[in-house]
Amino acid sequence: MNQRVVATINRKALLHNFAVAKTHAHGSKLVAVIKANAYGHGLLPVAETLQDADLFGVTDLAEAEILRAGGTDKDILILQGIIDRNEIARCARQGFQLVIHSPDQLHWLEAALDNISLPKPLVFWLKLDTGMHRLGIAPTDCNTICSKLLAKPWTKNVVLMTHLANASEPQSPLNAMQLQQFHTCINSHDKPPLAASIAASAALLALDCKSNWVRPGLMLYGSSPFVWRDIQRRREAFNLQAVMTLQARLIAIKDIAAGSSVGYNSQFISTTPMRIGIVSIGYADGYPSNTPNGAPVMVSGTRTITVGRVSMDMLAIDLTHIPQALVGDAVTLWGDEISLDEVAAHTGILSYNLTCSISARVAREYI
Template sequence: MRPLVAHVDLAAIRHNYAVAKRCAPGREAFAVVKANAYGHGAREVVSCLHDEADGFAVACLEEAAEVRALHAGARILLLEGCFEPAEYLIAAQLRLDVAVQGPEQAQALLAAQLPSALNVWMKLDTGMHRLGFSPEALRDWHPRLRQAPQVAELNLMSHFANADLRGDELTEDQVACFLSVLDLDFDQRSLANSAAVLTIPAAHMDWVRPGIMLYGATPFSDIGAAELGLRPAMSLEAQLIAVREVAVGESVGYGATWVAERPSRVGTVSCGYADGYPRHAPSGTPVLVGGQRAALAGRVSMDMLAVDLTDLPEAAVGDRVELWGVNLPVDEVAAHAGTIGYELLTKVTARVPRRYRS
């Protein structure tokens, strides 16, 4: 068996959900499990939070159906709403909470013949300009949806653009925009993503939506997950499968981008971009070999990557390699690769086996 495994600590996910609840006392929390629970396995994550989560949030009907099969009674929020008019019937059959993010979706909802009314979340565009009604359009559509037989609860939601940048002016403007429509009659309100759960109590409203924090990564560039009390849920672990001596002036890997400046030892690791490790991670990106730091050497290949072991003379074939995890934060690796922890976690591919501990 190829020595590459993503170990997933379900107890860490339960711990991180509890952190979100402690940050927003008295509020309810949708555990965001879209994108296969950020690469951790939706089935296992939903099961581990079965008796703890107030609800779950997903991006599409396929994800919602998977959650419903695992939890008959869960409140499940469809974050992007229905993409086709026919999907409203499926949403009603699955007993979903459905976002309505614009006039087209609202019109399709009002035209739908449904067996039961839906809990609807009107999405307000508070300044991100991705999805949502303008404040004026929201005021226009509110009474129509409030009176519609297709609607049970009528709720309000929005999404932050810059909550990960503390003290950002746009975030203040978005909160003010959200508050400006609360004279309208809404049953429930939701605004806070992970960053806002952790640092913006004014945004907590009735429901919070912890996403990346559930998986033990930070939404911030200047505060680590450990400082926030979060525990990493995934450790991506491989193995040294070869070690060789490389003379001064010799290169390693495709494109010959890494050249030995001293007599070097280079190890080959059983992980590559087909497993989800970022191909664009540069030389110098950290890894842990036998618990000690080493650095990427040269370009990441499809199934392998190389590391400079020159300062680890005891490193040998068979040694454990942590690409990220408990001892090497995924956010640190992501920063070296010019991306964010979200992307690394969600891109771990299906060929990497997940092993779970609770």
């Protein structure tokens, strides 16, 4: 390890987690959700690794085009749908599958596609708002919009989808309410049965909601979508492996007397003499600035904790019980031994957010 900060991405672990997701999918097709630069893991290398996915899910046209330009020939679903109606013809010509989440979008599609010819008809994912109240059409509009879409020569097929707000809290009554709304909608449709999609990682791992397509993201990267205090649902319980290992270097070591403060605003004050290590990672690399004292890290095979406020390019750790640690040693912020989910619990920042926030200046290495 030569660089100041390195995120090492383990392709074998990614493939392993993909296989775990396939097992839970029980034969359903799988959308590998690789949006947001594959949750910070790198869009193209992750796509290249997950060649057995049935479809890739990205955020927007820009990500879809990066994937295509990078050589992906697999089908691509744009999960946020159309942002600007001027994008529609460009999406359609490239055969991208689009989420439709509002009645207006049907009118935009008609205006853009009714008078052009396309190489191939398109697959649309009609998103129903069954209770999350984020994106999606009202279930009462489902039959009308679906029938109109299916009647278009530019439509090949429609998949009905919904997203669960509380799947990471399996006992939440909203899960059952959303599932019931969705199934009522599917069953009331008078056209031939349409494919359906409900589950992202949490529902795939903990709820009984089989459908034709599943859409895992987080679990592919080795994180559990459930709260850290739920020991039965940590990543080990699902046999998930860490994909990203984030490491920096020890760049200074110093002894401090009892009563000394460490870093900005004296966020940490020692009560005993201590040995402090300064580590070459800060919030400009994506390590959260609001981390309280005590976040777990690993040096020389030994766990220890952060002390003091995270600076832009550095943070401090307690080396008092690790006398063998030397300047130049690698410090692991998360990975196999330090779970990303534990860091998330300590910092109050979601695992999703932690990996997505790793900044562009951090080298990604793929093994």
